[in-house]
Amino acid sequence: MAKKQSNLWSGRFKKKSAKLLSEFNDSLSFDKRLYKHDIKGSIAYAQALHKTKILTAKETKKIISGLNKIEKQIDSKKDKWFTENQNEDIHSSVENKLISLIGEPGRKLHTGRSRNDQVATDIRLYLKDELNQILLLLKKLRQAFITQAKKHYKTLMPGYTHLQRAQIITLGHHLLAYEQKFSRDIERFQDSFKRIDVMPLGSGALAGSSFNIDRRFLAKKLGFSKISENSIDAVSDRDFICEFLFNCSLSGIHLSQLGEEIILWSSEEFKFIEISDAYSTGSSMMPQKKNPDIAELLRGKTGRYLGNLVSILNVLKGLPHAYNKDLQEDKEVIFDSIDTIKVMLKISNELLQNISFKKDKMYLAAKDSFMAATDVADYLTKKGIPFRTAHEITGKIVLYCIKKKKQLTDLSIDEWKKFHKLFNNDIIEKIKVESCVNARNQYGGTAPAEVLKAIKRCSSK
Numbered sequence: 001m002a003k004k005q006s007n008l009w010s011g012r013f014k015k016k017s018a019k020l021l022s023e024f025n026d027s028l029s030f031d032k033r034l035y036k037h038d039i040k041g042s043i044a045y046a047q048a049l050h051k052t053k054i055l056t057a058k059e060t061k062k063i064i065s066g067l068n069k070i071e072k073q074i075d076s077k078k079d080k081w082f083t084e085n086q087n088e089d090i091h092s093s094v095e096n097k098l099i100s101l102i103g104e105p106g107r108k109l110h111t112g113r114s115r116n117d118q119v120a121t122d123i124r125l126y127l128k129d130e131l132n133q134i135l136l137l138l139k140k141l142r143q144a145f146i147t148q149a150k151k152h153y154k155t156l157m158p159g160y161t162h163l164q165r166a167q168i169i170t171l172g173h174h175l176l177a178y179e180q181k182f183s184r185d186i187e188r189f190q191d192s193f194k195r196i197d198v199m200p201l202g203s204g205a206l207a208g209s210s211f212n213i214d215r216r217f218l219a220k221k222l223g224f225s226k227i228s229e230n231s232i233d234a235v236s237d238r239d240f241i242c243e244f245l246f247n248c249s250l251s252g253i254h255l256s257q258l259g260e261e262i263i264l265w266s267s268e269e270f271k272f273i274e275i276s277d278a279y280s281t282g283s284s285m286m287p288q289k290k291n292p293d294i295a296e297l298l299r300g301k302t303g304r305y306l307g308n309l310v311s312i313l314n315v316l317k318g319l320p321h322a323y324n325k326d327l328q329e330d331k332e333v334i335f336d337s338i339d340t341i342k343v344m345l346k347i348s349n350e351l352l353q354n355i356s357f358k359k360d361k362m363y364l365a366a367k368d369s370f371m372a373a374t375d376v377a378d379y380l381t382k383k384g385i386p387f388r389t390a391h392e393i394t395g396k397i398v399l400y401c402i403k404k405k406k407q408l409t410d411l412s413i414d415e416w417k418k419f420h421k422l423f424n425n426d427i428i429e430k431i432k433v434e435s436c437v438n439a440r441n442q443y444g445g446t447a448p449a450e451v452l453k454a455i456k457r458c459s460s461k
């Protein structure tokens with residue numbers, strides 16, 4: 001293994017760092033993934049230093065080509081490069097390498113800059129890129145729900161409350177409920193973008209820069225739409241990370257709920273869906289088993305987001321201004337949440353496309369006529385009976401059916417009339433599954449005609 005380069009701050013120190021200090025203190029093992037953003041930030045910074053005449057044109061050119069060379073080296077050597085150019089963190093590793101490559105001009109790059117404003121800039125640049133990828137994946141997943149809803153806008157099934165059969169719904173309507181959840185996630189991530197898109201560079205260690213750095217020029221070069229207002233806040237603010245981790249948590253919870261329904265629906269007890277073999281797993285012992293592991297992991301991995309969010313909130317809660325090393329703890333939680341959300345969004349999309357919905361099984365379950373009980377009460381209510389009274393009468397009818405081991409659909413008109421004289425022959429039609437869903441034709445309701453309109457609204461978004 002290559003020897004570690006000397007620390008950037010070694011001038012004031014008489015002794016070398018203890019081995020355990022490095023192990024505990026260093027962040028290169030994880031912040032190395034920021035190398036592209038770190039180099040991008042340094043190139044823009046060199047240009048800003050040139051603009052204010054701290055660097056000559058020649059020095060600037062040398063720095064930029066040195067940094068480009070380092071980026072190419074890392075691209076091709078990957079982890080080997082970091083072993084060969086080990087330092088405390090990504091910022092020190094790149095800077096030290098630059099100095100060893102181009103000599104004196106490299107020693108000028110950090111003029112007026114601190115790793116405190118540098119790291120805050122890097123992480124924002126990185127997060128902006130990742131956010132765009134996450135948004136793309138969320139949009140694709142949302143689209144997958146719309147596509148499935150189109151196929152099933154009139155597929156009937158039981159709708160549940162308290163996981164008990166409640167009222168008949170259309171599968172398309174159920175699927176669009178997820179579309180709504182993921183639409184809100186998209187909005188939330190999009191809204192958070194403006195708070196990430198603020199450039200801290202030029203804030204120095206905490207008090208700002210004594211060099212005449214054109215921060216607006218820097219922001220433009222780096223693609224930030226705003227520059228930070230307060231240098232102390234700029235180096236200590238990690239609110240945007242908390243927000244990002246919260247957004248991942250909520251998206252994760254939606255994916256976890258999806259996972260839970262897939263698990264239930266694929267069980268023998270429901271059998272509303274069949275997951276394709278390519279997206280199912282087997283058992284090492286029980287040859288008959290087909291398990292929904294992906295859906296279980298959608299549920300299980302969500303715990304990570306919640307842990308990561310609570311972790312960063314705890315890191316921040318006791319911190320005095322401005323930068324404290326505790327802030328280094330922001331990286332692993334972000335990286336873990338990003339990796340997890342990306343793979344979860346990808347696989348849930350594929351999973352959704354590889355599920356077949358068992359329409360017959362759903363229809364059979366929807367035929368449980370007690371789910372039409374609200375419609376019976378509504379029938380009487382529409383004929384002038386107060387709803388509370390209609391509810392009570394219907395309750396008695398249900399009790400009668402349970403006692404007689406009958407479905408509502410088995411009752412003769414004479415039996416209906418025993419409970420209330422206002423029942424007529426049309427009750428038979430009213431409690432048919434199709435009638436029940438068609439009746440829910442208000443904006444946002446489950447009637448197939450409404451689902452079609454909802455699909456149109458979603459698709460035009």
Ligand code: ARG
Pocket residue numbers: 027031089115116119323325327328
């Ligand atoms: N590795 C550090 C971090 O991630 C970089 C900033 C170090 N700043 C300092 N003053 N020691 O936060």
